Amino acid sequence: MKPFSQACANNQDPILQVLQRVFADRRNVLEVGSGTGQHAVYFAHNLPHLQWYTSDLPANHPGINLWIDEHPRENLHRPRLLDVFDPHWPLSGMDAVFTANTFHIMPWEAVTAFFTGVVGVLETGLLAVYGPFNYEGDYTSESNARFDTWLKAQAQHQAIRDFEKVDALARSVDFTLVEDNPMPANNRLLVWRRG
Structure with a gap:
């Protein structure tokens, strides 16, 4: 059965509004953690100038492929195996990387590994990260x-990340924050540039 995330359906339009602008001059985007595949299908359809490459751990590939089967497009690519802890990510030469709702699910060590791995994929270009963040150690909303609290009850390694710590990781591999976009439901869409 095809997976479905209501959160993806809710946030795809606000994310698209930002990506239409910041990815206007991009050509090849790697999506890290494509999840259900809904974002990939929606963004590939609405950003036809982009080649959209999906990736995730093997358990999520069947669901992503079901979405692609139902909405095939020449600019939408089948999922690649990507484990952020693997030092050799499956693609190189991208000019953009996108990830949504991954940092608060992954262990902090995986977030750190993400920034190590993304360097091999994105020598120059843009990194867009969607999700909830804390600022100066505080929640942005009740x-x-x-x-x-719910995340931590599901698994101890899950947590909303501190923006300052994530930005420090980005800066350590030569990314510069260029945008911090407020989004619905108290989320953010952060955009860094490298090179």
């Missing part, structure tokens, strides 16, 4: 505080 709903995010409740969400963080």
